[in-house]
Amino acid sequence: MAADTIFALATPPGRSGVAVMRLSGTQAGAIVDATITGRRPPPRYAALRQIQNGDGTLIDEGLVLWFAGPHSFTGEDSAEFQIHGGPAVIEALAARLSELGARLAEPGEFTRRAFEHGKLDLTEAEGLADLIDAETSAQREQALAQMSGSLRALYEDWRQRLIDVLAAIEGEIDFPDEEGVPEQLARTAGPILAALADDLAGHLDDDRRGERIRDGFSIAIIGPPNAGKSSLLNALARRDAAIVTEIPGTTRDIVEVRMDLGGFAVTLADTAGLRETEDVVEREGVKRALTRADSADFVIGLLDGGARWNQEMTPVLEKSDIIVFGKADLPAALTLPDSRAPDLSVSARTGEGMGGLERRLSAIVAERLSKRELPALSRIRHRRSVEAARDALVRAQQQLFDPELAGEDVRLAVRALEQLTGRIDVEHVLDAIFSRFCIGK
Numbered sequence: 515m516a517a518d519t520i521f522a523l524a525t526p527p528g529r530s531g532v533a534v535m536r537l538s539g540t541q542a543g544a545i546v547d548a549t550i551t552g553r554r555p556p557p558r559y560a561a562l563r564q565i566q567n568g569d570g571t572l573i574d575e576g577l578v579l580w581f582a583g584p585h586s587f588t589g590e591d592s593a594e595f596q597i598h599g600g601p602a603v604i605e606a607l608a609a610r611l612s613e614l615g616a617r618l619a620e621p622g623e624f625t626r627r628a629f630e631h632g633k634l635d636l637t638e639a640e641g642l643a644d645l646i647d648a649e650t651s652a653q654r655e656q657a658l659a660q661m662s663g664s665l666r667a668l669y670e671d672w673r674q675r676l677i678d679v680l681a682a683i684e685g686e687i688d689f690p691d692e693e694g695v696p697e698q699l700a701r702t703a704g705p706i707l708a709a710l711a712d713d714l715a716g717h718l719d720d721d722r723r724g725e726r727i728r729d730g731f732s733i734a735i736i737g738p739p740n741a742g743k744s745s746l747l748n749a750l751a752r753r754d755a756a757i758v759t760e761i762p763g764t765t766r767d768i769v770e771v772r773m774d775l776g777g778f779a780v781t782l783a784d785t786a787g788l789r790e791t792e793d794v795v796e797r798e799g800v801k802r803a804l805t806r807a808d809s810a811d812f813v814i815g816l817l818d819g820g821a822r823w824n825q826e827m828t829p830v831l832e833k834s835d836i837i838v839f840g841k842a843d844l845p846a847a848l849t850l851p852d853s854r855a856p857d858l859s860v861s862a863r864t865g866e867g868m869g870g871l872e873r874r875l876s877a878i879v880a881e882r883l884s885k886r887e888l889p890a891l892s893r894i895r896h897r898r899s900v901e902a903a904r905d906a907l908v909r910a911q912q913q914l915f916d917p918e919l920a921g922e923d924v925r926l927a928v929r930a931l932e933q934l935t936g937r938i939d940v941e942h943v944l945d946a947i948f949s950r951f952c953i954g955k
C-alpha cells in the first residue's frame with residue numbers, strides 16, 4: 515500500500531477563478547497543519563484559512579477541506595485546497611507541498627488509491643473515467659450508473675452464485691465414493707450453471723449497445739462522386755469539416771466528425787465517391803469507403819437527385835440502410851430501378867429536408883441504443899471477460915459427469931469475473947486503466 519503523500523491540481527491548468535489542489539496520504543494531516551494558519555477544519559467542513567510558506571509569508575487565502583481516512587475519496591487522510599486559480603498561486607502551493615514531503619501524483623493515482631483501498635472496483639473506476647470524458651447525456655447516464663456500481667452489483671452477484679455452485683461441486687470431489695454423484699450433480703448444479711450461462715449470454719447479446727453509447731454510434735455516408743456527401747456531412751455537423759468542390763473525386767480519405775444526436779454520441783463519416791478509377795489514391799479511398807460502409811452501424815446512401823440513374827449507383831443501393839436523394843433544390847431527374855423510392859430528399863444547400871433527416875437519424879440511434887435497461891457492457895475488456903466466463907460455464911455444464919473437470923471450469927469463470935472487477939490483481943490492466951485518467955483524479 516502506498517505510504518507516500520501525493521498532491522495534484524484537480525482542476526485544469528491555466529487561469530481560473532478557483533483551482534482545487536488535492537492532497538492524500540499518511541502525511542496529509544501534518545502537511546495541512548504546516549500550510550495553514552489556525553486549526554485544521556473539522557472533517558468535511560470547508561473553512562477559510564490563510565495558506566502560507568514556511569517563513570510565514572502568505573501564498574493565498576482559500577477554503578481548506580479535511581477528510582480523515584477512511585472517509586475520503588482515496589480512503590486515506592486527504593485534503594483539498596480551494597485557492598485562486600492563477601498559475602503563480604498554484605505553483606507556489608505546489609512548491610510548498612513538495613517542500614513538506616508530498617510528491618506530484620501520477621495520472622489516475624488518486625483513483626488508483628481509492629481502488630486499492632476498496633472504495634471502488636475496476637468497473638466503477640472505469641465509470642468515473644467515462645464520466646469525466648462524457649460528452650453526451652447518454653454517455654453521462656451510462657457512466658454515472660457504472661460509477662455508482664451497476665456493473666459491480668451484477669458481476670458480484672454472478673460471482674457469488676458461481677462460488678455457491680463451486681462449493682456444491684467441490685463437495686462431490688471431497689466425498690467421491692458416494693454413489694450416483696454425476697446424476698446428482700447434474701440435477702443440482704446443472705440448472706444453476708445453465709441459468710448463469712443464460713444470464714451471461716443475455717448480457718453479451720446486447721448489440722454492443724453499451725460500447726456504442728460510450729464510443730459513439732457510427733454512421734457512414736456513401737454515394738457516387740459529386741452526389742454532395744461532403745456537403746451533407748458539413749450540414750449535419752454544422753461546420754466545414756470536409757472539403758467541398760465541384761471536382762468529382764475530391765474526398766479520398768475518410769473524414770470523421772463527432773456529433774451529438776438526441777443525446778447520443780455519433781461518429782459521422784464522409785467517404786470517397788464510389789466509382790471505377792485509374793487513380794491509385796482514389797481507388798484506395800473507394801476501398802476504404804466500402805470497408806467503412808460494412809463496419810458502420812448505419813449507412814446513408816446519398817444520390818444526386820438531379821442526376822440520371824447509372825449502373826455505378828448500384829453498390830450504393832445495396833450497401834445503404836436508407837437512400838437519400840440530395841440536391842433537392844435542383845430539378846428532379848433521378849428514378850431508381852424497380853421504381854424504388856428514396857426514403858428522403860434533402861438539400862444541403864437550402865437546408866430543405868435536413869430537419870427530417872436529422873430526426874430520422876436521431877430516432878434510429880435512440881432505437882438502437884436505448885432498447886434495454888441499464889447496465890450495459892461498456893468496454894471490450896468487459897466483453898472479453900464475460901465471454902471467457904460464459905465459455906467456461908458452457909464447458910462446465912458438459913463436464914458435470916466429472917466434478918474435478920467441472921469444478922476447474924467454474925473456477926475459471928470466477929477468475930474471469932474477478933479480473934473484470936479487479937478483485938484479483940492484474941497489474942497490466944490496472945496500469946492501462948489508471949494511466950488514462952487525468953492528473954488530479
Ligand SMILES: Nc1nc2c(ncn2[C@@H]2O[C@H](COP(=O)(O)OP(=O)(O)O)[C@@H](O)[C@H]2O)c(=O)[nH]1
Nearest residue numbers: 740741742743744745758759760841861862863
Ligand atoms: N444545388 C446543390 N448543389 C450541391 C448540394 N450539395 C452539394 N452540392 C454541390 O455539388 C458538388 C459536389 O459536392 P460535394 O459535397 O463535394 O460532393 P461529394 O463529392 O459527394 O462529397 C459541389 O459543387 C457542391 O457545391 C445541394 O444540396 N444542392
Ligand SMILES: [Mg+2]
Nearest residue numbers: 743744764765
Ligand atoms: Mg466529398
